[in-house]
Amino acid sequence: MKRTIVIAGLGLIGGSLAKGMAVSDENHIIGYDVSNETLDYALANKIIHEPATDFTKAAQQADFIILAAPISETIRLMEKLNTITLGKNTIVSDVSSVKSSIIEAANKFTNDNITFIGGHPMSGSHKKGVQAAKAHLFENAIYVLTPAINSTPAKIDLLKDVLQHTKSKFIVLNSDEHDEMTGVVSHFPHLIASSLVHQARKWEETHAYLPNLAAGGFRDITRIASSNPKLWQDIFFHNGNKMSKLLEEWITEMRYLKNLVDKKDKEDMISYLDMAKCYRDGLGTEEKGVIPSFYDIYVDIRDQTGALASVTQILANENISINNIQILEIREGITGALRLSLASKDTQKESYNLLKNHGYEIMIQR
Numbered sequence: 001m002k003r004t005i006v007i008a009g010l011g012l013i014g015g016s017l018a019k020g021m022a023v024s025d026e027n028h029i030i031g032y033d034v035s036n037e038t039l040d041y042a043l044a045n046k047i048i049h050e051p052a053t054d055f056t057k058a059a060q061q062a063d064f065i066i067l068a069a070p071i072s073e074t075i076r077l078m079e080k081l082n083t084i085t086l087g088k089n090t091i092v093s094d095v096s097s098v099k100s101s102i103i104e105a106a107n108k109f110t111n112d113n114i115t116f117i118g119g120h121p122m123s124g125s126h127k128k129g130v131q132a133a134k135a136h137l138f139e140n141a142i143y144v145l146t147p148a149i150n151s152t153p154a155k156i157d158l159l160k161d162v163l164q165h166t167k168s169k170f171i172v173l174n175s176d177e178h179d180e181m182t183g184v185v186s187h188f189p190h191l192i193a194s195s196l197v198h199q200a201r202k203w204e205e206t207h208a209y210l211p212n213l214a215a216g217g218f219r220d221i222t223r224i225a226s227s228n229p230k231l232w233q234d235i236f237f238h239n240g241n242k243m244s245k246l247l248e249e250w251i252t253e254m255r256y257l258k259n260l261v262d263k264k265d266k267e268d269m270i271s272y273l274d275m276a277k278c279y280r281d282g283l284g285t286e287e288k289g290v291i292p293s294f295y296d297i298y299v300d301i302r303d304q305t306g307a308l309a310s311v312t313q314i315l316a317n318e319n320i321s322i323n324n325i326q327i328l329e330i331r332e333g334i335t336g337a338l339r340l341s342l343a344s345k346d347t348q349k350e351s352y353n354l355l356k357n358h359g360y361e362i363m364i365q366r
């Protein structure tokens with residue numbers, strides 16, 4: 001029998017989940033969104049099977065509901081759901097980047113037909129909206145589940161089954177742990193990236209040539225400052241306490257760093273940088289907490305037509321799929337460094353050897 005899944009909020013994340021689910025004959029996907037344009041696009045592009053403009057009617061048909069609107073709107077939808085007469089037990093999940101305020105709202109449910117299990121796929125992009133939706137967005141990503149008090153392991157398994165097409169790695173955490181860890185490795189870096197951009201912007205007022213000198217390092221570290229400001233405001237608002245604590249810690253760290261620079265002790269500075277390098281280099285090699293492993297290789301390619309295609313073809317010939325690909329702009333116009341992210345240590349090694357045998361200059365970053 002088909003299961004009916006309602007996805008409320010068909011933007012980048014809801015649209016991507018719907019797109020992956022809609023291809024299965026097991027699923028009937030009903031999409032709900034406040035934007036009619038989004039609903040029309042989702043239907044026309046087979047991202048959903050049926051559009052809904054009435055949340056209550058859609059929810060009453062659902063076996064599963066996934067709330068994928070901005071966090072504050074998701075909480076409003078949860079409050080609404082609590083008032084709806086549901087004819088059967090319905091598993092409700094969400095995708096919000098912050099979990100404590102969601103679980104707090106879930107633990108207030110008085111509607112016995114709702115089982116709530118929070119969700120957060122740890123993958124996204126700087127884009128927004130249904131047009132940016134991709135079925136494979138969550139492949140190999142960590143997908144955090146944060147059960148509310150009325151959930152059970154059997155219900156968690158049912159939800160995992162509905163989400164298995166994502167090819168994510170599921171992990172169950174409590175909401176506070178989740179917000180603390182994502183606060184450190186996802187949310188806080190966005191604040192710092194934006195602040196670095198502000199610093200450069202202010203310096204440009206007196207040094208007009210400055211943007212031309214913004215090389216690979218600045219671009220790498222500030223890439224995430226180009227993300228959707230409304231979404232990130234919502235994240236900083238809901239994870240505000242953790243952000244405030246991390247900012248205090250950061251200010252102390254920056255004072256320490258200023259002292260290190262001022263005292264001009266070469267050994268101490270090397271040791272500070274070395275400790276950071278060792279930790280950073282180790283991040284990708286083992287699976288640690290919610291940080292996914294990544295296996296990158298760097299390939300030096302000439303800035304010429306077809307260079308990228310040749311590299312990817314060599315790997316494709318051996319059925320090696322590339323998780324991510326990026327052209328680094330360190331040496332713009334002269335040669336290009338290509339960063340390829342592979343799925344495992346073995347494919348990383350195999351790709352390294354293959355490309356080396358074809359004469360490419362390769363580096364593996366550990």
Ligand SMILES: NC(=O)C1=CN([C@@H]2O[C@H](COP(=O)(O)OP(=O)(O)OC[C@H]3O[C@@H](n4cnc5c(N)ncnc54)[C@H](O)[C@@H]3O)[C@@H](O)[C@H]2O)C=CC1
Pocket residue numbers: 008009010011012013014032033034035038068069070071073074077095096097098120121122123124125126127128129130231235
């Ligand atoms: N963008 C990212 O990289 C990631 C975002 N998330 C979480 O996913 C959620 C959605 O983010 P995105 O998909 O990026 O945003 P988006 O801006 O691409 O999409 C949001 C969608 O929700 C709709 N919407 C707004 N209010 C609504 C309401 N009351 N009822 C129904 N639909 C409504 C909008 O019309 C839009 O289609 C957020 O809670 C965010 O924290 C989670 C992981 C990654």
Ligand SMILES: O=C(O)C(=O)Cc1ccc(O)cc1
Pocket residue numbers: 096097121122123124125126185186187224
């Ligand atoms: O890693 C990041 O910060 C991203 O750029 C993608 C992202 C954004 C929001 C999330 O809640 C999870 C992942």
